[in-house]
Amino acid sequence: MDTIVTTRSLTKRYGADYRVNSVNVEVNEGDIYGFLGPNGAGKTTTIKMLLGLVKPTSGQVLLFGKKFSENRQAILKQTGSLIESPSYYAHLTGLENMRVIQRIRDVPDKNITEALRIVRLEKQKDKKVGQYSLGMKQRLGIAMALLHFPKLLILDEPTNGLDPAGIGEIRELIRSLPERYGMTVFLSSHLLTEIEQIATSVGIIHDGQLLYQGSMDELKKKHQAVISIKTGDNERAMGLLFHSGFRAAFTDGFLRLPALTDSEVAEAxxxxxxxxxxxxRISEQKKNLETIFLELTGKERSL
Incomplete structure (x- = not known):
């Protein structure tokens, strides 16, 4: 499997402040890579360095196995992006805005038709963008990024400003891109539930440092569910379970056991x-991505 995005000790410093500190990102072909962290963690700065919009203080960026600094034009031809918020001409229609990008990208008319269909804007294409809702503007920005059907699509907070239905639509769209169009997606977000539902691999960044990188499945396996048991005599119960081969800890009025199979729970x-x-009472407590994030950072910080 080819590696599409690689950074080596990527660093951006403003004075004494490290916005991004020695980050090593690796994104494989066909991945939906969720770049997760709170606002101010360094996500957008990292993305801007990937696209040559911000010059790194030190470190290296490779896209498609090539140094960005030496292959800028070739790399950008294979890359689409939506950073922070979409750019558009409010006095032009959606279709006219797409035609502006078409001239820059030099792609056929069928690409416009397909991109607008993908983001479900084909019925609003003749409406002035100044009259679009925030969600429609966001979808138009994604359509512009998709117009040349790039091998790598970079989206910075793509669900910003969308209502729950719109978030669901964008989620399904992103999920479909690797299989339908062979795209690799690099997706940044501070929305934990979105990354958990959509990403195949994840990088967690906090205060400019990459705390975790790997597949979503591997991350969840490292933080297994806990079985909680409440009894009429917890002290005696813990001793009985220990002698039967179950290791339990007593916290908050419950016996806590590591993840067990159904048959092991029945035996206990x-x-x-x-x-x-x-x-x-017997219950299973599964750790969601938010719990895992807080454990990794060691801080109960709002995302």
Whole structure:
């Protein structure tokens, strides 16, 4: 599998302030890479360095295995992007805005038709963009980024300003791009639930440093679910479970056991009931991405 995006010790410093500090990103072909972090973590600065919009203080950017600094034109021909917010001419229609980008990209009319269809703007293409809702403007920006059907699509907070229905539409759109069009997607967001539902791999950045990088499945496996058991005699129950091969910890009125299979949960319940201990409640607590993020950063910080 080819590596589409690579950064090596990528750093951006403003004075003594490190906005991005020695970040090593790796995105493979066909990935939907979720770049996750709170506002101010360094996501947009990293993306701007990927696209040559900000010059790194140190480090290297490679796209499609080539140094960006030496292959700028060739790389940008294969890359589409939407950074921060879409740019458009408000007095022009959606279609006219697309034609402006068409002339720059030198692509056929069918690309405009397909891109507008993908973002579901074909019925509003003749309406002036100044009259578009915020969500429609965001979708037009994505259509512009898709116009030449790039191999790499970089989206910075693409669901900003969208209502729940619009977020769902963009989510389904992004999910379809690798399989339908062979695109690799680099997606930044501070919305944990969005990244959790859409990304195949993830990078978590905090205060300019990359705390985790890998597949979403690997991340979740590292933070397994916990089985919580509440009984009528927790102290005695913990001893019985220990002698039966179950390791439990006692916190907040519950016995906490690491992830167990259904048959193991049933066995633990049997041990307690047969010993005359009332089992009041058994529940499974799965860690979502927000919990994992807070554990990685060590801070309960709002995203």
């Amino acid at each position: 319940n049997r041990v307690l009931v047969h010993s005359g201990i009332d089992v009041i």
